[in-house]
Amino acid sequence: MSTTWGPAAGAALRAYVLQHAANADAGLQRVADISRATGTKPSVYSKWFAGTEQPSVSSLEKLAPVIKAPLPELLVLACRVRAEDLGMESAPEAPEVLGHPLARELDAMLAEDSPLTAAERSEIEGFFDRYLEPYRRAMKTKSRRRAS
Secondary structure, X not given: OXXXXXXXXXXXXXXXXXXXXXXXXXXXXXXXXXXXXXXXXXXXXXHHHHOOOOOOHHHHHHHHHHHOOOHHHHHHHOOOOXXXXXXXXXXXXXXXXXXXXXXXXXXXXXXXXXXXXXXXXXXXXXXXXXHHHHHHHHXXXXXXXHHO
């Protein structure tokens, strides 16, 4: 990766930030969500991700804990420091997004801080328990066959 800020660096930072945010388990699916969580205007992120404005160190310091990303990696991706200067062999890559987006959304819906009522969450859980029962039975049978 180049240490020069521009569109390619902005795109790499965008992929890294959005994928870390998705894995952060905090309902951060979109730039608007990240913007709200950090108190930074969405237009600032748009400029970063387009490579037209380089993120400041203080902005990256606010962002890192929100998306649960190591600050040194963000500094490298934002071209504030070279990977070699931090003892890294290469620039970090965006992590693989964990789980299916629907599973992450369902987790958010069923969380205690969900806008849904306890009764609504219970109804959804009951639906999925009934819907998944045939699958669960099939998986138990399959695991018993492997064990024998």
